[in-house]
Amino acid sequence: MPNARRIWLMTYGASSPSITSDMLCAAGFSVRECYTLTQRDLKYTLLRMNEKVYRSQLTTFGQENGIIEQFIPGFESIEYNRARFGIDFDGHPGLDLIVENMNTKSSSLDLWMDKGDCFADGMLWDKMDCVDYNKMSKSALVLVINETNAKFKNMKERFEVLEQKCELLATENAEYQQEIEAFKETRTALKRRVRVLQDMVDADTRRRLCE
Numbered sequence: 001m002p003n004a005r006r007i008w009l010m011t012y013g014a015s016s017p018s019i020t021s022d023m024l025c026a027a028g029f030s031v032r033e034c035y036t037l038t039q040r041d042l043k044y045t046l047l048r049m050n051e052k053v054y055r056s057q058l059t060t061f062g063q064e065n066g067i068i069e070q071f072i073p074g075f076e077s078i079e080y081n082r083a084r085f086g087i088d089f090d091g092h093p094g095l096d097l098i099v100e101n102m103n104t105k106s107s108s109l110d111l112w113m114d115k116g117d118c119f120a121d122g123m124l125w126d127k128m129d130c131v132d133y134n135k136m137s138k139s140a141l142v143l144v145i146n147e148t149n150a151k152f153k154n155m156k157e158r159f160e161v162l163e164q165k166c167e168l169l170a171t172e173n174a175e176y177q178q179e180i181e182a183f184k185e186t187r188t189a190l191k192r193r194v195r196v197l198q199d200m201v202d203a204d205t206r207r208r209l210c211e
Contacts, residue, residue, distance in 0.1 A: 019045040029057075031114065038108050039097065048123050
């Protein structure tokens with residue numbers, strides 16, 4: 001069971017009532033963003049809470065509101081965001097569909113955000129086809145800057161770790177090459193010895209046959 005999270009993606013039957021911010025607030029959740037997409041057979045709701053919640057809380061919420069959970073192969077019906085920075089649900093098709101419908105401004109997608117604009121200030125802003133930074137609020141721009149700096153710092157740290165591993169592997173590779181060369185020399189010497197011994201055996205055998 002994962003720890004409490006703020007960002008969740010729910011998959012449920014199309015015959016279930018659509019999850020809305022009002023419904024969540026009535027259940028006691030403090031919601032920051034809510035995206036609900038209605039497809040032919042399934043519905044997807046992407047949530048961002050102001051406070052961390054557990055999967056069990058969302059399961060109970062669904063049961064109390066007639067939400068019929070559905071599973072997609074390889075995913076739970078209620079998935080949590082795995083990214084340290086940004087949004088990542090390991091290739092969940094529901095997230096891809098939500099982003100696609102946002103970019104096409106489809107009527108099948110209901111958007112809601114407590115403060116700001118979902119396209120410019122929401123958690124999926126960087127997945128939009130075109131982001132107009134001039135329309136972002138100051139607080140949203142500060143958030144983007146902080147998230148970008150955090151990503152850069154994380155990538156820099158990761159690069160340094162990989163660079164150290166490469167140096168270590170290069171050193172190990174050089175050591176292995178030396179060991180291989182030594183092995184080749186030993187193998188060559190052993191082959192010579194075998195040939196000498198075989199010649200001695202052959203000579204002794206011929207001598208015995210002539211006696």
